[in-house]
Amino acid sequence: MSDSSIPAADDRPRSGDALCDFGFSAFFSEAFELVKGEGEEPARVVEERRGRYRVVLGSPGGPIAEEDAIASGKLGRGLASASQMPAVGDWAAVRRSPGGPATIRALLPRRTAYLRKAPGDVEHDRIDAQVVAANVDLALIVAAAGRDWKPRRVERYVALARAASVECVLAITKADLAEDASTLLAEAAGVASGARIALLCAPSGLGLPELAALLRPGLTIALLGSSGAGKSTLLNALAGEELARTNEVREDDQRGRHTTTHRQLYRLASGPAAGALVIDTPGMRELQLLADGEAVSSAFPEIEALAERCRFRDCGHSGEPGCAVLAALDSGELDEGRYEGWRKLMKEASYLRTKEDHSAKEAERRRWKTIAMSQRSFAKKGKGAR
Ligand SMILES: Nc1nc2c(ncn2[C@@H]2O[C@H](COP(=O)(O)OP(=O)(O)OP(=O)(O)O)[C@@H](O)[C@H]2O)c(=O)[nH]1
Ligand SMILES: [Mg+2]
Ligand SMILES: [Zn+2]
Incomplete structure (x- = not known):
C-alpha cells in the first residue's frame, strides 16, 4: 500500500x-x-x-x-x-x-482496551500489559467446533473481555465439523456467561446474516481467538471479499499455522455489515490472564450465584464447611470442568495481584532511593559551597 x-x-x-x-x-x-x-x-x-x-x-x-x-x-x-x-x-x-x-x-x-499479559517477562518482577486492540466496542471470540473446541480457552477469552469491559459475542466457527450441534451449543452456553452465541459455517454461510445484523457502521469489532479458528475467514465472509489471507490448519493436530502475523483494522466497504470496522488479529500462542479476581468471577456467574449461599462470606470454595459451591459440585449441579477452570483463572489472578503488589513496592523503594540520593548529593554540594 x-x-x-x-x-x-x-x-x-x-x-x-x-x-x-x-x-x-x-x-x-x-x-x-x-x-x-x-x-x-x-x-x-x-x-x-x-x-x-x-x-x-x-x-x-x-x-x-x-x-x-x-x-x-x-x-x-x-x-x-x-x-x-x-x-x-x-x-x-x-x-x-x-x-x-x-x-x-x-x-x-482509550475508551476500552483488550489487554493481555505481555509474554516473556516471567523472570522479571514486571507485569507488562500488551494492548491487543484498542477502542473495541465488541469482542468476537472466535472458536472452532470439532476437535479444536476447548471450553476452558473460551472462558479465558471471556474473562479478559470482562476485564476490559468490552461486550462480547462467542462466534463458533466450523459448524460443519461439529458432531452434534445441540450438545455443542449447550456446552457453549455454559462458558459464554451470558454472551450471545453465533454458530457459523464459512462454506455454507450459516449464521452469517445473524452475526452481520449485530454489526453497525462505525462500530469497532475485534476478532480474537487461537490460530486456525477461522478469524480471517470470518472477516472475508463478512466483507464479501478476500481482505486477509487464510490458511489450512495442520492435518496432524488441527492446529493453526499462524497465518495472520499482524493486527489490522479493516473498514467493510459493502456487504451485510458495510461500514463496520473489523480488527483481525493473529492467533495468540499463549493468552495469559491480565484480569483481577472480580473480572474472573463475573465470567462465572453460576459460581457467583452459588457463593451467595456459602456459610462464610469470604469462602474460598476449597474445603470450607458449609460451602455451597462444593456441595453443587458433589451433586453434579455445577460442572467439574467449570469449577476447575474457575480455580485455575482465580489462581492466576491472585498470582498477578501478588506480583503487582511486589512491583509496586519495588517502584516505591526505587523512588525513595532516588530521592535520598539526590538529597545526599544536594547536602554535599551545600557543604562544598561553604
Ligand atoms: N470446515 C470449515 N473450515 C473452515 C471454516 N472457517 C474457516 N475454515 C478453515 O480454517 C482454516 C483456518 O482459517 P483462518 O481464517 O486462516 O484462521 P485464523 O483464525 O485467521 O488463523 P491465524 O491467522 O493463524 O490466527 C482455513 O483453512 C479455513 O478455510 C468453516 O466454517 N468450516
Ligand atoms: Mg488469520
Ligand atoms: Zn464456598
Whole structure:
C-alpha cells in the first residue's frame, strides 16, 4: 500500500465526515482538542507491524488519507511501557511529514482496551500489559467446533473481555465439523456467561446474516481467538471479499499455522455489515490472564450465584464447611470442568495481584532511593559551597 489518499467511497452515507466512518466521535474530538499540537491531525491506527504503523488521518469534516507512521517523542524513545505504545484501534494526534512517515505524537485516551499479559517477562518482577486492540466496542471470540473446541480457552477469552469491559459475542466457527450441534451449543452456553452465541459455517454461510445484523457502521469489532479458528475467514465472509489471507490448519493436530502475523483494522466497504470496522488479529500462542479476581468471577456467574449461599462470606470454595459451591459440585449441579477452570483463572489472578503488589513496592523503594540520593548529593554540594 502506498501513502496515497483512500479513494472516497461512493457509498458513503454523508459527505465530509470521512473520519467518522472510522469511528471518530465527540469523545475523541474533545480529547484531540485538549492534546493537539501545531500541525497535528486526529488519526486512527489501522495497522501495526513491529513498531511501524499505518494510520488513517484527516481534519474533521475534510478528506482522509492513509499514511505510514512511526511513534515519536516519549512514545518513540522507548520510555513508554508496552501498554502506552500505539495499538491498532488507537486514536492519536499525528503530524504528517513531507517525504517521510508521519509521526504519532500523542495517544488519545482509550475508551476500552483488550489487554493481555505481555509474554516473556516471567523472570522479571514486571507485569507488562500488551494492548491487543484498542477502542473495541465488541469482542468476537472466535472458536472452532470439532476437535479444536476447548471450553476452558473460551472462558479465558471471556474473562479478559470482562476485564476490559468490552461486550462480547462467542462466534463458533466450523459448524460443519461439529458432531452434534445441540450438545455443542449447550456446552457453549455454559462458558459464554451470558454472551450471545453465533454458530457459523464459512462454506455454507450459516449464521452469517445473524452475526452481520449485530454489526453497525462505525462500530469497532475485534476478532480474537487461537490460530486456525477461522478469524480471517470470518472477516472475508463478512466483507464479501478476500481482505486477509487464510490458511489450512495442520492435518496432524488441527492446529493453526499462524497465518495472520499482524493486527489490522479493516473498514467493510459493502456487504451485510458495510461500514463496520473489523480488527483481525493473529492467533495468540499463549493468552495469559491480565484480569483481577472480580473480572474472573463475573465470567462465572453460576459460581457467583452459588457463593451467595456459602456459610462464610469470604469462602474460598476449597474445603470450607458449609460451602455451597462444593456441595453443587458433589451433586453434579455445577460442572467439574467449570469449577476447575474457575480455580485455575482465580489462581492466576491472585498470582498477578501478588506480583503487582511486589512491583509496586519495588517502584516505591526505587523512588525513595532516588530521592535520598539526590538529597545526599544536594547536602554535599551545600557543604562544598561553604
Ligand atoms: N470446515 C470449515 N473450515 C473452515 C471454516 N472457517 C474457516 N475454515 C478453515 O480454517 C482454516 C483456518 O482459517 P483462518 O481464517 O486462516 O484462521 P485464523 O483464525 O485467521 O488463523 P491465524 O491467522 O493463524 O490466527 C482455513 O483453512 C479455513 O478455510 C468453516 O466454517 N468450516
Ligand atoms: Mg488469520
Ligand atoms: Zn464456598
